[in-house]
Amino acid sequence: MKKSITVIGGGIIGLSCAVKLAEAGADVVVIEKEQVGYGCSYGNAGWMTPCFSMPLPMPGMLLKSMKWMLNPSGPLYIKPVPSVLLTQWLTRFLLSMTEKKSQIAIEALVALSMKSLNDYKILAQEYPEIEMQQKGLLMVSATNEGVKAAVQELNLVEKYNVPGKILNAEQIKELEPALKGNLLGGVYFTNEAHAEPLKVVQALTKKALKLGVKILEHTEFQKANITTDGSNKKIKSILTSKGEILAEAFVLATGSWSQAIAAELNLNVPILGGKGYALIVDRLKSQPKIPIMILDRKIAITPRQDSLRIAGTLELVNQDFSITERRVKAIFDGAKEFLDIPESIKIHETWRGLRPCTPDGVPLIGWAKDYSNLMMACGHQMLGLQSGLGTGQLVSDLIVLGQSDLNRQVYDPARF
Template sequence: MRFVLSCRAPQVEVATQILRALSMEGLTLHAKLAAEGIDTGFRTCGRLEVFGTMAGLEKGRLEAAHYVATTALRAEELTPAEALCLEPALNGGLVGAIYYPDETGCDPLRYVQGIAAAAVEAGVLIETGVELQALSRQGRRFLLKTSAGTRKPLLTVMATGIWSAHLLRMAGIHIPLEAGLGYSIDVANARIEPRTPVYLNEARTIVTNLGGRLRLVGLFVLGGRKGHRDSGSVRRLFEAASRGIQGADEWSSARVWSGLRPCTPDALPVIGSPPDMEDLTIATGHGMLGLQLAPVTARILADHVSGAPVTELIPLAVDRFRSWPQL
């Protein structure tokens, strides 16, 4: 059984406000990590959202007005000529664009490597290639069966993305998660590279220059499994890019990656401990925002495990889906 990502309008508004507040703190913390010398590829790069239809542009204007009103960040509507002047790699055929000059980005791989290196330097022991196979309750503690033996930790933090649902079910904890499959394609042979990240609104596709490689990201398909590859989806992403970016009809892929976004029914992450299980902390369900929210999630987790009261945890509570049907 699949759940439907549909909340009523007031719930959507509340979820949007919570995510925006978390994202704004995430932005500050991403900048702080970079300022501390952790190489995550963090930069202010702006984002140019390009529209091929008036209906799309109208919707984009509303979103931009909401963004400006709630974040104090800037958004500027551009005519097609102004957009082409800012980003000469665009194709014609757009009806308008909105430029978000304060948008930031980082490189996901560099982020993970940078944070891991900083953690190791701080004395953390990281074991890679170890699979958690089962978990069960033994007295007041969890017993973890892993491919490297059995562990009985003082504290377990479960941050295993979409796989958290299955793993937690073994301990009787029910979190309805659904995979949102998406693709990330590194382009092999771009003759003309956009300088600014370009979001092709109607195609829900983004083209980002990561400095030395061009990345095409898109698609959100509910369901899917790890390592899924579908040549039709990859082709559709290239077609979408070629409607927006010059020369994209000649692109080929150097690397195709598909990933599973861990999505919750109310679009909010799940962070915290199940009732009466203080030795287990969960962080999952970040959907499309896991990288953006990574540092703020870490801050909330750190406060939570050190016993500080964390007001943010209330709407993110682990047991908020207890009345949901088991998937």
């Protein structure tokens, strides 16, 4: 008999899990409290870039991040508010900035991202509407410190087969003539790809439906019906806004909402929202051809067919979806320093999303502590799209086969 699985959350992670589980022969239901794909997976930069497999807390980041944190327009901002969750999160964040921890995390995240990149290429053959392009990624800087950081990133991922070329200012401008300003150099990661993020979730939705997955939108998880046998807990069914759902196993893929849901289940899941913005503006006369990361401002530029996406900033919040104009302006002004953006340009959309951030910068993927049938798949910080299908594969392998080549100790949800 087919194994029945209910996935809670219809973002890139939930849909990736659903597709991979259905491909492995499971009987899958996805519940989504709103509309599939309209959480953080809606408007991200669309990058499928194994070169960005760094956890948020990296060694040597302490001074830099403290400087940023105190600047309300800086790329990383934490509003100082009294909160137990924030204090615990920050303590763990600071303790995670060690060489050893970051090396372990990078190896694991590159593996997940490489698997995902490969599987997205297969998805794009079936669903070309995801607009996936493998044009590489250009990481540039106008400071010596920034160029050094780009080369360091290359050194960290090169050993896991993520290729890149170190470029000087002239070579950068030759490769991407749309860039202006006093750039000093950077790195061109040649194998990276990008796509339209919402269309990726929608393609996975179509694929899931084709595989027989039942997708229930506007259906919110409310409570779990738990049985206890000694220290072992089992979820018998869940209560949703549309009624009770029984399943043999459940997958929690609720992004930045996971902390509150897990707390209901007596689990410690220290996920905060890393709020970021994305602006969709008119296509430029001098439109970039390649996605660009401007390191000095932490701004991600993604060319689209008829427009340009400019994304950036990380503001640590707990379920605060408000838009801070000052931070939006900082992103836009930062992009203007490096691209020819006329004053008359139209901003068509200002979007914000909460990246699900764990303090050690690594997602939780695996069986939840003390539960025999609750699989965690949350906390994908800034790389949920790039590691989506890999996460789905790992979750499916663990549930259906009991093991996976992609599994790493570092993902274990019981570490918190």
